[in-house]
Amino acid sequence: MDINDLRGLATVTTMIGFIAVVVWAYSSKRKSSFDEAANLPFADEPESAKKNTEKQDNE
Template identity: 65%
Template sequence: MDIGILRGLGTILVFAAFIGVVAWAYNSKRQSAFNEAANLPFADDPEPVSHNQQVSRSNQE
């Protein structure tokens, strides 16, 4: 076995591991947990101020 065959086998092994991780991530049992984690950065965002509230605030000043 020369180095080219070993590198080819290593590439196939890494590709198979990548496909395994992708399949695991899209597993329907865990999908809701991933969706919840994906929305965590937006959990602390303040509610947007509507245009009417902005106009009434500027008129009061």
């Protein structure tokens, strides 16, 4: 086994790992978890921002 065989094996291993991550990220089982994570920044809205939004809605 020489260095070129090792490089080829590393390339194939990396490609398989990349494909595995893509399949994992786009699987329909994970969609609900990713949607929930995407909305996390909006979950802890400060109280003052909520009050300002309610004021603007009432006017």
